[in-house]
Amino acid sequence: MTASHQLVPRLLALSIVGVIVQTAAVAQLPIAGASADLSPLLVMAVGLLCGSLAGGCFGFGVGLLVDIVSIQTLGVSSLVLLGVGYAAGRLREARDPEGTLVPLAAGALATLLFSVGFALMQFLLGAASPVGWALVRQTLATLVVNALIALPVYALVRRWLLAALPEDRRRRRRRTYTTGGLSPLSRS
Amino acid sequence: MYDKTVRRRRAVLGLLVAGSLILLTAYFGESGGGALHGVQRGTSEVLNPIQEGASVALKPVRDLFGWFGDTLDAKGKVEELSAERDRLRAELARQDNATYENARMAKLLKTTGALGLDRYGPKTGRVILASPTVWYATIRVNKGSSDGVRVGMPVINEQALIGRVTAVFNGAAQVTLLTDTSASRPSAGVSSRAGKRNVFGVLEPLGAGNPNDLVLENVAPGSKLKPGDRVVTRGTVSDPSHPSLYPPGLPIGVITRIDREGTDTEEIHVRPYANMKDLDFVSILTRPRAGGA
Numbered sequence: 001m002t003a004s005h006q007l008v009p010r011l012l013a014l015s016i017v018g019v020i021v022q023t024a025a026v027a028q029l030p031i032a033g034a035s036a037d038l039s040p041l042l043v044m045a046v047g048l049l050c051g052s053l054a055g056g057c058f059g060f061g062v063g064l065l066v067d068i069v070s071i072q073t074l075g076v077s078s079l080v081l082l083g084v085g086y087a088a089g090r091l092r093e094a095r096d097p098e099g100t101l102v103p104l105a106a107g108a109l110a111t112l113l114f115s116v117g118f119a120l121m122q123f124l125l126g127a128a129s130p131v132g133w134a135l136v137r138q139t140l141a142t143l144v145v146n147a148l149i150a151l152p153v154y155a156l157v158r159r160w161l162l163a164a165l166p167e168d169r170r171r172r173r174r175r176t177y178t179t180g181g182l183s184p185l186s187r188s
Numbered sequence: 189m190y191d192k193t194v195r196r197r198r199a200v201l202g203l204l205v206a207g208s209l210i211l212l213t214a215y216f217g218e219s220g221g222g223a224l225h226g227v228q229r230g231t232s233e234v235l236n237p238i239q240e241g242a243s244v245a246l247k248p249v250r251d252l253f254g255w256f257g258d259t260l261d262a263k264g265k266v267e268e269l270s271a272e273r274d275r276l277r278a279e280l281a282r283q284d285n286a287t288y289e290n291a292r293m294a295k296l297l298k299t300t301g302a303l304g305l306d307r308y309g310p311k312t313g314r315v316i317l318a319s320p321t322v323w324y325a326t327i328r329v330n331k332g333s334s335d336g337v338r339v340g341m342p343v344i345n346e347q348a349l350i351g352r353v354t355a356v357f358n359g360a361a362q363v364t365l366l367t368d369t370s371a372s373r374p375s376a377g378v379s380s381r382a383g384k385r386n387v388f389g390v391l392e393p394l395g396a397g398n399p400n401d402l403v404l405e406n407v408a409p410g411s412k413l414k415p416g417d418r419v420v421t422r423g424t425v426s427d428p429s430h431p432s433l434y435p436p437g438l439p440i441g442v443i444t445r446i447d448r449e450g451t452d453t454e455e456i457h458v459r460p461y462a463n464m465k466d467l468d469f470v471s472i473l474t475r476p477r478a479g480g481a
Contacts, residue, residue, distance in 0.1 A: 024239050025246035027318040029253045030465040053197050060204045068231045070319050075212030082204050122323050138322045138397035
């Protein structure tokens with residue numbers, strides 16, 4: 001079985017376990033008046049590791065699962081998380097950021113994108129709710145909590161997907177350096 | 189090769205966006221018994237046992253995090269609670285005499301309890317799922333149609349009324365909390381009584397992400413309500429086709445403040461007794477009309 005063939009079942013398992021853990025445990029843990037939301041973090045991590053196509057598809061799938069499990073309007077989370085996954089994937093493809101704190105910043109951005117996108121969709125669908133301080137505070141609290149757990153979530157997702165990830169430029173580059181052939185140090 | 193990859197990527201993205209929009213439009217347009225709702229319910233039916241198992245298995249983790257949260261919260265409340273303790277001690281001394289007289293009065297009247305909820309057939313269940321977003325104030329309870337639970341039944345916790353059942357599965361029920369404002373489930377305002385003068389009004393959620401604030405609407409002018417007045421169910425709902433959804437006299441909350449008092453745009457804020465963010469076990473009243481309301 002090739003790496004890309006292993007990727008699909010691993011992503012499927014990740015989405016199911018992620019959504020169940022989110023709804024059965026994480027959503028019931030209030031931290032500073034808000035709860036962490038794993039779904040944008042999982043989608044961000046997959047987008048950063050696997051690219052825009054896999055990120056978008058994974059976002060759509062996770063969103064659909066969240067909507068089904070939580071008996072919410074079908075399609076809302078799918079649409080927003082699809083955008084989150086695609087954006088994270090494009091970030092990797094276009095910029096290939098390497099910093100240790102990239103998942104933290106990307107996690108915060110993904111959460112912000114998801115919260116704002118979800119809120120916009122709700123307003124477009126006619127939710128009768130004013131944009132009050134309480135809503136802003138809850139959104140900010142979720143954003144902070146998600147940013148704090150973004151690094152461990154990214155590390156867990158990376159560990160789970162590592163064996164199934166296609167060869168990426170960074171890993172290839174590191175291996176080349178360790179063999180000494182093209183290392184800038186060996187040329188000097 | 190690059191063009192082909194980009195074209196493929198864009199085509200998949202377009203397909204997924206179109207898929208989401210079609211799902212959304214179809215779901216929003218169909219009735220509660222439509223095909224997509226059926227698929228959603230069917231899938232939930234399959235996933236409910238898994239979620240219940242996961243909820244039980246992850247309870248120690250939740251409790252651990254809850255312990256940390258409670259400890260931090262408790263540290264912050266020490267001063268506040270010390271002041272309250274001193275005030276209550278003084279009040280207790282004054283109340284001793286009144287308590288003695290009240291106890292005698294209670295014996296005379298043979299009161300059997302303030303609420304007497306047993307006649308409403310309460311079914312206690314564990315919360316196995318909570319909505320992950322602030323926009324949907326919903327929970328899932330591990331009691332369903334096989335336990336006699338039906339759509340519309342009121343749900344309480346150990347503190348007060350928290351909401352009503354909005355979807356029922358074989359072994360689980362979806363409960364929409366009083367604070368839910370989502371567009372797909374317009375809230376059934378709770379017809380309420382407030383204060384000593386039993387002023388009638390309809391309790392509505394204030395807005396998303398606001399689990400501690402409800403608004404009492406349709407209150408007659410000059411009601412003379414004031415902060416501290418208690419709010420309980422009146423025993424009817426605003427929708428006349430479903431009368432007496434909630435039994436009368438269930439505690440809901442307390443009035444915290446009144447904005448623009450005495451004007452036509454008066455806004456009466458009510459803080460629910462129940463902590464909607466911390467629900468573990470709840471009771472579904474399976475015979476809500478047993479009181480004869």
